[in-house]
Amino acid sequence: MLNFLYPARCLLCHLPGRAICQDCLAALPRLPRIRCPQCAVPHTGLANTRCARCQLDPPPFSACTAAFSYAAPLDQAIHQWKYHGRLVWTRVLAESWLETVGPLTELPEALLPVPLHWRRLASRGFNQAGLLARHWGRALDIPVLYHYAKRLRHTRQHARLGRSERLQDSETIFQVRPLPVRHVAIIDDVLTTGGTVSALARAALTAGAERVDVWVLARTLHPHT
Template sequence: MGCQPTSGFKVYNWLTSNQYCLLCDERADGPLALCGACENELPWLAARCRICALPLGDGGPLCAECLRRAPSFSRVEAPWRYAFPIDSLITRFKHQARWPMGRLLGELLARHLRHAYREDLSRPELLLPVPLGRRRQRQRGFNQAALLARWLGPALDLPVRERWLLRPRETDAQQTLDAQARRGNLRHAFTLAPGAEVHGRHLALVDDVLTTGATCEALARLLLRAGAARVDVYCLARTPKPGAPTAARPANAYTSSPFRPTAT
């Protein structure tokens, strides 16, 4: 397929030619395969925890979990709640190898991060994709976090180190486990590659979705113990708490970002 990750120019060409929206099939307004109306209706994260980006209905600065015990990572940056249609786009990218959908989401994430840097987000020195177990990577054929990191790196002018984080122990799929089981499942699952120079550095982990945060917590703890100065997390979407009601979107929730169209 010409849209595979190894065909970088073709993926770029697919995205920058005349596009039709992936969601409604109408002609897109710009170089991305997404029209302004559908982009405006994506489940953008508005009120969120300042640390873990958990969607908050009451607009408080921190969620109860981060107030009780701060995670090892300093900040999570995610543009969206894990809800329709973002969940469908991520699933098709991740499990059906629809790389153009992942490339589109990666470009939107890069724009979100560039805006965050202009506000108050400190730029990291390196991007580190969350590693995938060897068995799961053989089955899937690629690591979605590594692809996102490869696309984010040039867009953000940041180097990517795909092989610094290793996952030598196979674990059960996190999706099948509750929060406590997820933490136990990841015990001793990760290690640093020999020669990984993390001491004193500000690093950012890259993943597709943050659910309980167990994976990124384990990796951030590993990096901090190795001397990293700070660890952030960049992902496409953040899942709300199970059973939490969907917060209403304020009419002007997305107008502060230069790449989000103003609601009409």
């Protein structure tokens, strides 16, 4: 049973050993070290300075912790995990993230996984953000708020909307019950435009959060294209 859950071969190169071997772990596409602390986009400025976009039009979340860039072979791994139900990836991806981000400071009081619309949850059978939150919550001893956020409908093509439309649109995507804590981290697998996590962050702030962070496995490197 344990072998089934956590195979004794590397999922990427199939060599016997850990579920992801040291070589394959080292070869996962990491984000460049100099990146925006607020949205995790790499930039060419000084370390620990925000990107131009966050300075001009800051997102509603305070910080983004991401480990990887959404590129090969991680993109295929995430695809197998989410769309082909290869749940063995949950632990591998969650642990690789923990190993890569290193010790975290200013831990949130609770984790808030991005919920799926109930129809998508029914067809997929699991919520990948919830699985990550469970793993990270256990590893870091942080409670997970599973049933506080509800997705009212599928996200529209957020990036195509203007700013005011985006704001209006996001108000109706998520509903969050009054939160029992002030500092939460939203959990998702991949950050692309940031539209989804921004919408949930706004809903969490409305529901009583004072600080919202974002933790994602990976972010795309060309979020605005």
